[in-house]
Amino acid sequence: MAVKTEKIQYNQLPRPTFRWMKVNHLELDPLKAQAAPAYTPEERHDGDAAVIFYEGNQMPGLGDFQGSNAEELQKALNQANSGCAVSVGENQKGSVHLKYSLSEAMPQLTAQLKIEAAAHSDLTVYLEFDGSADDGSVNFLTYVKTGEGAHVKVSKVQLNGENVRHVEHRYGDAGKESTIDYVSAELGGKAAIVYYKTDLMHDESNFNSQAMYLGHDDQVVDFSYWVPTQGVKTNTDILTTGALLDTSKKFFRGTIDFLRGGKKAVGSESDTCILLSPKVHSISVPLLLCKEDDVVGNHASSAGQIDKDKLFYLMSRGFNETGAQLIIVESNIRPVIDALGDKDLENKALQAVREKMQFCRKKGDCHAKCTQRFPHLD
Amino acid sequence: MSELLRVEGLHIAVEGKEILKGLDLTINTGETHVIMGSNGAGKSTLFNAIMGNPKYVVIAGKIFFEGKDITEAPVNERAKAGIFMAFQQPIAVQGISVENFIRNAKSTVSGQQQRIMPFRKKLHAQMEQLKMDKSYAERYVNDGFSGGERKKTEILQMCMLEPKLTMLDEIDSGLDVDAVRIVSDTVSKYHNENNSILVITHHSEILQHLKPDFVHILIDGKIVKTGDASLIQAIEANGYDAYKG
Numbered sequence: 001m002a003v004k005t006e007k008i009q010y011n012q013l014p015r016p017t018f019r020w021m022k023v024n025h026l027e028l029d030p031l032k033a034q035a036a037p038a039y040t041p042e043e044r045h046d047g048d049a050a051v052i053f054y055e056g057n058q059m060p061g062l063g064d065f066q067g068s069n070a071e072e073l074q075k076a077l078n079q080a081n082s083g084c085a086v087s088v089g090e091n092q093k094g095s096v097h098l099k100y101s102l103s104e105a106m107p108q109l110t111a112q113l114k115i116e117a118a119a120h121s122d123l124t125v126y127l128e129f130d131g132s133a134d135d136g137s138v139n140f141l142t143y144v145k146t147g148e149g150a151h152v153k154v155s156k157v158q159l160n161g162e163n164v165r166h167v168e169h170r171y172g173d174a175g176k177e178s179t180i181d182y183v184s185a186e187l188g189g190k191a192a193i194v195y196y197k198t199d200l201m202h203d204e205s206n207f208n209s210q211a212m213y214l215g216h217d218d219q220v221v222d223f224s225y226w227v228p229t230q231g232v233k234t235n236t237d238i239l240t241t242g243a244l245l246d247t248s249k250k251f252f253r254g255t256i257d258f259l260r261g262g263k264k265a266v267g268s269e270s271d272t273c274i275l276l277s278p279k280v281h282s283i284s285v286p287l288l289l290c291k292e293d294d295v296v297g298n299h300a301s302s303a304g305q306i307d308k309d310k311l312f313y314l315m316s317r318g319f320n321e322t323g324a325q326l327i328i329v330e331s332n333i334r335p336v337i338d339a340l341g342d343k344d345l346e347n348k349a350l351q352a353v354r355e356k357m358q359f360c361r362k363k364g365d366c367h368a369k370c371t372q373r374f375p376h377l378d
Numbered sequence: 379m380s381e382l383l384r385v386e387g388l389h390i391a392v393e394g395k396e397i398l399k400g401l402d403l404t405i406n407t408g409e410t411h412v413i414m415g416s417n418g419a420g421k422s423t424l425f426n427a428i429m430g431n432p433k434y435v436v437i438a439g440k441i442f443f444e445g446k447d448i449t450e451a452p453v454n455e456r457a458k459a460g461i462f463m464a465f466q467q468p469i470a471v472q473g474i475s476v477e478n479f480i481r482n483a484k485s486t487v488s489g490q491q492q493r494i495m496p497f498r499k500k501l502h503a504q505m506e507q508l509k510m511d512k513s514y515a516e517r518y519v520n521d522g523f524s525g526g527e528r529k530k531t532e533i534l535q536m537c538m539l540e541p542k543l544t545m546l547d548e549i550d551s552g553l554d555v556d557a558v559r560i561v562s563d564t565v566s567k568y569h570n571e572n573n574s575i576l577v578i579t580h581h582s583e584i585l586q587h588l589k590p591d592f593v594h595i596l597i598d599g600k601i602v603k604t605g606d607a608s609l610i611q612a613i614e615a616n617g618y619d620a621y622k623g
Binding site: 308309310312313314315316317318319320321323324327328330331332333334335338 | 429431432433452453454456457458462463465468469471472473474479482483486487518535539
């Protein structure tokens, strides 16, 4: 008799809806746990940013934050093989680059990243995930705390190997008149699962997130956002955009939770997906929860095939169908890639997009690497 | 003069409805032709059919370009052969700058990689002729452009891609008087004995600059009358009703 394996649930909706809709969470098979050696990422920093690597758990209390999956979150808290604290002091400015590479020797990363920006500071953290390991997992907890008037930006490019499961738990606590910005390019891994919760409890605090993806083969990309807003005049802006190839799937769950007292809050969420194959799935659940009446909330989602008029326009300029499709996909995701703010990361993300498009469409016939910003595709 | 384009007995349907009903047209190199006709006569359909828009289904007839049958050729092959269509409503393409877009289009149609600096120099010179600010080269293609700016960008593409046959689909619509003059002057400068121009317009102003060799009146999917530039005055005086069967 076959033994039924208990599935793991990721990215649970904060306010679940009907079960038959199958959108409340993502279910995947459990991963085989392996002991992982202590790990320190490649690091460089500029300006006033301070970086400390540590062992064990140095995260502050996260309240009721459950992360993408409560059990995985506990592992990130208590069994991390990598810990990093990044900070800037008051009125200071700096940036940090961190590169996490999985390898055959270290195929499983369980890590903490603590980011603290004191009042009126400005901190940018660039994250890169890649590596030679085709198989493995990333379980990554990010904590962001901004003081009054501070600004933190986290720019990420995820280029993990083909069978890697990438799970992130991102918790943010935005101070008065402060801003937390996330810009993410999810391009690697078998599954890319990111859970964002940012509390906007202080007046005029802001949360912005832009994420792009390009799903291929049977890859799963899953974004979940929960933004409770209780400060006055808070602002939330969530945007995900991308394209799906082959039999890939994308889930978007965005919940902006306008709590009582959070007057004059503005929140918008938008999810756009280009379907490049009839076998892909794009699920979008943009939710606006409202206990305060003096707020403005917008949500939009769209999923569709390539715009035929745009395809014709591009082909009339000489581009073949694959090239024109790539331009359309790029035009859809390029604003997010351009927002990464680091040319090296931007080029890596673009190159990954082009390789995936060409490789996926030609199934191994062509895997030419193009290093130009905009390639001649014929 | 050699034959550049020949359309023979072309019947085109869009979403099952026949629009072109047996159209014949021959254009030789160096000529400027104008298609005039009332709304819905099939003018833009003809352009889309020549360019190969898959929405426009060929029911019967043939299209030849430089003697080669291109009736079944994909859109990009026609562009590479030297056919260019300036769209009535140009599409915005976010994320790609005008310069990169045209440079890569030029590489594609010419089969030769374009070196950045010489290409940029030429692009800026053409932009100056079109009285376009150079900053437009860095902006996303047509994104946030006014109608007039989009039309100028179409002409900029024409100048840079150097097609053998340029089809201008109501390039003058939405342009003010000065812009019409700038655009038509630029097209006139581009036009020579080695390329041909095919124009759709409802206005005679642009034709004062382009000086057509032939004017065709298209009614209900067929060319019912062909003449020289004097036909334009006749149309203005009598309207299209005089040519309806």
